[in-house]
Amino acid sequence: MHPDLLIRDETPADWDAITTVTEAAFASLEISQHTEQFIIQALRVAGALSVSLVAHIHGRVVGHVAFSPVTLSDGTPNWYGLGPVSVLPAYQRQGIGQALIQAGLARLNALQAGGCCLVGHREYYVKLGFRNPDGLVYEGVPPEYFFALCFDGQLPQGTVSFHPAFAATGH
Template identity: 40%
Template sequence: MLIRRETPADRAAIHAVHSAAFRREEGAVPVEAPLVDELRAEGDLIGALSLVAVRDGEVAGHVCCSRARLGDDPAAAVGLGPLGVLPAHQAHGVGSALMHAVLGAADALGHGLVVLLGEPAYYSRFGFAAASALSITAPDPKWGRYFQARTLTAYRPVQAGAFAYAPAFSRI
């Protein structure tokens, strides 16, 4: 398996990955697929943090981070998601490989925090914990323990406050 940055040639495959990974009912396009397209079109998708997993010549998974705001600091944190893996490749380490790669890349780029909305039982293995423990406020208080953050090397305790995802997230 190869983890690499997405290229323009990957865009249809990325859309297909999220459509298949998050499909809840036949024929319906899950919001995660167009979300990635919108983040990219609006310039909020961070190119160096939009990664694909390639297995046997096929894009099997994708993860991305987008611009976000934490308090008054537009560079302190990035929003992670979506993370999607084709159903045939799930439970084979693709999602974990993507997570380790994107966290390493975000750290290397100097980001202090990665924030996401997801299942604590899954994301805790990557060092995520309740964002509230770091004094980070969710856009929606109902998110509770599902709103999580992971500190990176550049993290400073003053990086706290209200978190805001890129505008495309507010339309889903």
């Protein structure tokens, strides 16, 4: 990990940099619809960014992670969705994304969250403690790409709905 890495809450002064980082991070990802920056903006406008952290190196924003509330069909409260998480391509594979996620999960724990879920790649998220949950699904996503991390030992059952901002496609 970079020795000068600083992780902190986003501020309004970071918003343009977060957009730039997010666009760059997802630009070459074939499975992306390249709407991640719009999702973050829509979550912010809706007041649904429960945790929004930036990674700074030498005063420059090089990464970002967002966490927002999810709704569970069984009524379980205090669960959150992770994403998007973005790191500038020149800084990827240096542990910055992992550090952002771990810092965000610590913030969720401090909020007494029940857990966190996401859509992502197995190779990456299993290292952070996430598992494919039995009995909890995100419709339209193959189960091998849906992950959850339970903080309180009570894994909800049913269907997860992410915030409507995840349907954002532009300004």
